[in-house]
Amino acid sequence: xxxxxxxxxxxxxxxxxxxxxxxxxxxxxxxxxxxxxxxxxxxxxxxxxxxxxxxxxxxxxxxxxxxxxxxxxxxxxxxxxxxxxxxxxxxxxxxxx
Amino acid sequence: xxxxxxxxxxxxxxxxxxxxxxxxxxxxxxxxxxxxxxxxxxxxxxxxxxxxxxxxxxxxxxxxxxxxxxxxxxxxxxxxxxxxxxxxxxxxxxxxxxxxxxxxxxxxxxxxxxxxxxxxxxxxxxxxxxxxxxxxxxxxxxxxxxxxxxxxxxxxxxxxxxxxxxxxxxxxxxxxxxxxxxxxxxxxxxxxxxxxxxxxxxxxxxxxxxxxxxxxxxx
Amino acid sequence: xxxxxxxxxxxxxxxxxxxxxxxxxxxxxxxxxxxxxxxxxxxxxxxxxxxxxxxxxxxxxxxxxxxxxxxxxxxxxxxxxxxxxxxxxxxxxxxxxxxxxxxxxxxxxxxxxxxxxxxxxxxxxxxxxxxxxxxxxxxxxxxxxxxxxxxxxxxxxxxxxxxxxxxxxxxxxxxxxxxxxxxxxxxxxxxxxxxxxxxxxxxxxxxxxxxxxxxxxxxxxxxxxxxxxxxxxxxxxxxxxxxxxxxxxxxxxxxxxxxxxxxxxxxxxxxxxxxxxxxxxxxxxxxxxxxxxxxxxxxxxxxxxxxxxxxxxxxxxxxxxxxxxxxxxxxxxxxxxxxxxxxxxxxxxxxxxxxxxxxxxxxxxxxxxxxxxxxxxxxxxxxxxxxxxxxxxxxxxxxxxxxxxxxxxxxxxxxxxxxxxxxxxxxxxxxxxxxxxxxxxxxxxxxxxxxxxxxxxxxxxxxxxxxxxxxxxxxxxxxxxxxxxxxxxxxxxxxxxxxxxxxxxxxxxxxxxxxxxxxxxxxxxxxxxxxxxxxxxxxxxxxxxxxxxxxxxxxxxxxxxxxxx
Numbered sequence: 001x002x003x004x005x006x007x008x009x010x011x012x013x014x015x016x017x018x019x020x021x022x023x024x025x026x027x028x029x030x031x032x033x034x035x036x037x038x039x040x041x042x043x044x045x046x047x048x049x050x051x052x053x054x055x056x057x058x059x060x061x062x063x064x065x066x067x068x069x070x071x072x073x074x075x076x077x078x079x080x081x082x083x084x085x086x087x088x089x090x091x092x093x094x095x096x097x
Numbered sequence: 098x099x100x101x102x103x104x105x106x107x108x109x110x111x112x113x114x115x116x117x118x119x120x121x122x123x124x125x126x127x128x129x130x131x132x133x134x135x136x137x138x139x140x141x142x143x144x145x146x147x148x149x150x151x152x153x154x155x156x157x158x159x160x161x162x163x164x165x166x167x168x169x170x171x172x173x174x175x176x177x178x179x180x181x182x183x184x185x186x187x188x189x190x191x192x193x194x195x196x197x198x199x200x201x202x203x204x205x206x207x208x209x210x211x212x213x214x215x216x217x218x219x220x221x222x223x224x225x226x227x228x229x230x231x232x233x234x235x236x237x238x239x240x241x242x243x244x245x246x247x248x249x250x251x252x253x254x255x256x257x258x259x260x261x262x263x264x265x266x267x268x269x270x271x272x273x274x275x276x277x278x279x280x281x282x283x284x285x286x287x288x289x290x291x292x293x294x295x296x297x298x299x300x301x302x303x304x305x306x307x308x309x310x311x312x313x314x315x316x
Numbered sequence: 317x318x319x320x321x322x323x324x325x326x327x328x329x330x331x332x333x334x335x336x337x338x339x340x341x342x343x344x345x346x347x348x349x350x351x352x353x354x355x356x357x358x359x360x361x362x363x364x365x366x367x368x369x370x371x372x373x374x375x376x377x378x379x380x381x382x383x384x385x386x387x388x389x390x391x392x393x394x395x396x397x398x399x400x401x402x403x404x405x406x407x408x409x410x411x412x413x414x415x416x417x418x419x420x421x422x423x424x425x426x427x428x429x430x431x432x433x434x435x436x437x438x439x440x441x442x443x444x445x446x447x448x449x450x451x452x453x454x455x456x457x458x459x460x461x462x463x464x465x466x467x468x469x470x471x472x473x474x475x476x477x478x479x480x481x482x483x484x485x486x487x488x489x490x491x492x493x494x495x496x497x498x499x500x501x502x503x504x505x506x507x508x509x510x511x512x513x514x515x516x517x518x519x520x521x522x523x524x525x526x527x528x529x530x531x532x533x534x535x536x537x538x539x540x541x542x543x544x545x546x547x548x549x550x551x552x553x554x555x556x557x558x559x560x561x562x563x564x565x566x567x568x569x570x571x572x573x574x575x576x577x578x579x580x581x582x583x584x585x586x587x588x589x590x591x592x593x594x595x596x597x598x599x600x601x602x603x604x605x606x607x608x609x610x611x612x613x614x615x616x617x618x619x620x621x622x623x624x625x626x627x628x629x630x631x632x633x634x635x636x637x638x639x640x641x642x643x644x645x646x647x648x649x650x651x652x653x654x655x656x657x658x659x660x661x662x663x664x665x666x667x668x669x670x671x672x673x674x675x676x677x678x679x680x681x682x683x684x685x686x687x688x689x690x691x692x693x694x695x696x697x698x699x700x701x702x703x704x705x706x707x708x709x710x711x712x713x714x715x716x717x718x719x720x721x722x723x724x725x726x727x728x729x730x731x732x733x734x735x736x737x738x739x740x741x742x743x744x745x746x747x748x749x750x751x752x753x754x755x756x757x758x759x760x761x762x763x764x765x766x767x768x769x770x771x772x773x774x775x776x777x778x779x780x781x782x783x784x785x786x787x788x789x790x791x792x793x794x795x796x797x798x799x800x801x802x803x804x805x806x807x808x809x810x811x812x813x814x815x816x817x818x819x820x821x822x823x824x825x826x827x828x829x830x831x832x833x834x835x836x837x838x839x840x841x842x843x844x845x846x847x848x849x850x851x852x853x854x855x856x857x858x859x860x861x862x863x864x865x866x867x868x869x870x871x872x873x874x875x876x877x878x879x880x881x
Contacts, residue, residue, distance in 0.1 A: 010175055010178065016171075017167065017170075020167045021164060024167065024309075027310055037144060044310035044314055045307075045310070055170060055302055056299075058174075059170050059171075059173075059174045059295075059299050060295075060296055060299045065115075069119060072116070072119060075540075076126065076540065080130055082627060083134065083627075086643075087134060087576050087580075089640070089643040089646050089647075091138050094639070100327045100329060102329050102330070102331075102332045102335060103329070103330060104330070105330045113513035113514075114431075117432060120504075120509070121505060123540065124539060124540075124542070127543040128544075131543075131544045134576075134577065135562060138573055244561070247560075247561050248567075248568050248569065251560030251567075252560075
């Protein structure tokens with residue numbers, strides 16, 4: 001695959017970096033908002049996911065990789081999702097005496 | 098009947114090697130995922146205690162550390178780009194910058210942990226609860242931490258500790274790569290090892306991206 | 317014929333430094349040698365664990381009131397723990413992928429080796445290191461926690477070593493399991509990349525043989541499930557050493573959470589155990605029926621489905637622990653789904669036999685026995701997956717019989733059949749057909765005589781992991797029958813191992829590339845294969861089980877059939 005050998009100018013990584021810093025600042029500020037616990041957690045996880053996504057896609061060059069790399073990521077992601085959801089099918093529904 | 102020795106023709110598959118390395122990164126991700134799952138379960142059943150415990154963590158220091166690690170990811174990416182373009186010297190400088198930022202992160206973490214120990218958090222209090230008696234390391238009159246907080250701090254130390262271990266591994270690997278670049282075995286035509294080292298480092302960064310809000314932004 | 321032998325992988329090396337003796341094996345990155353080394357180690361450990369099981373059954377021969385005691389009650393826990401740790405972590409989980417997967421995956425897809433040969437050797441070293449740790453752990457005090465290491469017992473228990481010193485042997489065993497896990501993870505990564513990047517020209521994914529498909533599905537389970545249990549076991553070690561509260565209820569932890577994390581691996585682990593053997597059955601049956609397998613595509617997809625669905629079932633091991641009723645219902649519901657792709661395979665194998673030209677080679681006998689044993693094992697699983705019946709059957713001998721029917725009668729029988737199928741290809745020697753079939757007979761009869769009574773014992777209420785039982789006529793009869801069954805089974809195991817050892821040392825040399833007239837391309841290599849497997853890189857033009865096309869090729873001289881030499 002030749003696309004991977006394309007050399008990048010430092011512009012794109014620096015823009016991505018700036019976005020990451022902005023997202024970090026936002027998540028700190030947003031955590032001070034007076035919303036419910038669940039909403040606060042969801043916001044924090046959403047921002048973290050965006051940051052992780054930027055790192056995966058741009059810093060780790062997933063944008064240049066063949067489709068199979070993204071398929072593998074999908075498999076890992078959905079497996080993790082299943083593990084969390086199914087574990088909470090126990091914990092969210094426990095009836096405490 | 099004498100044995101024969103045959104040379105292996107090395108069919109170098111960069112994409113395949115990278116694919117295999119991504120799979121290895123997923124195994125690391127799943128290692129941390131187990132910790133995150135334990136965290137999630139205990140947070141959902143001890144939320145108020147988690148919030149109280151998290152007040153002992155300094156959000157500013159956590160944010161500074163986050164910025165340090167994000168910057169180190171940037172320098173890592175730029176180092177790889179520099180090497181691919183042929184700027185070997187710049188690549189080495191950026192690589193060293195990455196290591197320095199990683200070590201800085203560790204030093205700050207070390208101070209954070211030290212502060213916890215000074216406040217008798219972690220070992221003593223958990224011991225006290227288990228034995229049902231006062232711990233010898235607690236000064237008389239000092240109170241036991243509630244259960245939810247004990248869980249929080251146990252997870253805090255083990256998760257950030259495991260993360261720190263991965264920073265040490267990553268930084269060590271980078272120093273080895275630095276040495277190999279100096280020797281010339283890693284060079285613009287042959288940069289796979291640096292690339293994979295970078296991928297590992299970015300994963301360490303991604304783990305912290307999730308650790309930061311879960312420990313420092315709970316209160 | 318001497319020329320062929322002198323050019324095989326057994327007389328060829330890639331590293332001029334290591335061409336003689338032990339080091340030429342221990343330092344070899346040749347996937348074929350690595351597979352053989354795994355086989356030697358694994359079947360040795362298997363035999364040790366069989367002996368432990370033999371003694372356990374001997375202990376259970378007569379009830380407590382008779383005064384019969386072979387294993388004192390305080391030792392019994394260590395026996396079944398070690399038996400299980402060896403069987404599961406040292407034999408059947410790494411098992412077929414390590415031995416036959418290593419040897420035959422590259423051959424089945426027309427490749428020279430796996431994607432990462434040096435990592436492959438590292439996997440073997442990790443296996444050997446972890447295995448040695450586990451076995452020496454016995455001297456250091458072992459573990460009496462069961463292979464499931466359930467807290468709080470696994471956190472609090474302290475053992476005294478055989479040498480009389482207090483030593484944290486439980487942490488030692490846990491660390492051994494962690495290291496072993498890394499061996500299987502690296503093998504899984506290796507195989508996934510091999511399948512994606514190293515198939516021969518013309519071999520699209522749906523032209524790969526079914527053993528390859530099964531190894532591929534298994535590898536995904538190895539990669540994604542093993543890390544979770546690895547770190548969970550380390551969490552127990554941490555809790556033993558440091559006063560954190562992960563799973564210890566005394567510190568506010570939830571022991572059920574450990575069980576969730578443990579079974580998130582250990583349930584997919586059973587699919588790691590069974591899928592490769594199913595793949596072997598999918599090779600043996602069409603070969604010994606001389607016709608295409610029925611429903612190739614559905615078996616391939618079923619392998620991946622079993623792996624995928626198998627991820628979602630883990631808490632059916634935990635129905636009685638105290639988790640939520642909703643979770644119990646959900647997991648029970650999901651558990652029934654995995655029966656669908658599994659049943660599809662059984663139906664397809666059976667349909668393959670119809671109007672086939674059947675040859676009852678030893679491999680075929682084991683494959684047919686697989687279908688029989690695994691069907692019983694799978695069906696008994698239904699009773700365990702149903703909440704109401706599980707309440708009564710959980711933690712009884714019914715469970716023990718269920719998993720032995722699937723893992724031993726299924727996975728191990730399949731692996732043994734696979735070794736018989738591929739033996740001559742691997743070693744260039746042939747074994748005694750007569751004695752192989754005799755070994756099969758003893759194993760099959762002994763196996764069912766040993767485990768079927770345990771289904772009944774569990775139904776009648778006999779708990780598992782108990783050193784003895786009360787003097788009740790039905791218990792006495794069934795336990796005695798089961799113990800005698802174990803003697804017949806062990807006789808069979810000894811015969812099978814002796815057949816292989818005899819063949820290795822004194823067996824008739826053969827260079828027949830394709831003794832069973834099989835259509836898949838691993839047979840288009842020399843017997844034993846040369847160092848790089850294929851002299852000319854194969855180009856695939858037909859489906860793997862297209863026996864009509866294969867017979868035409870043999871006639872035209874472009875493929876090697878059975879040469880009856």
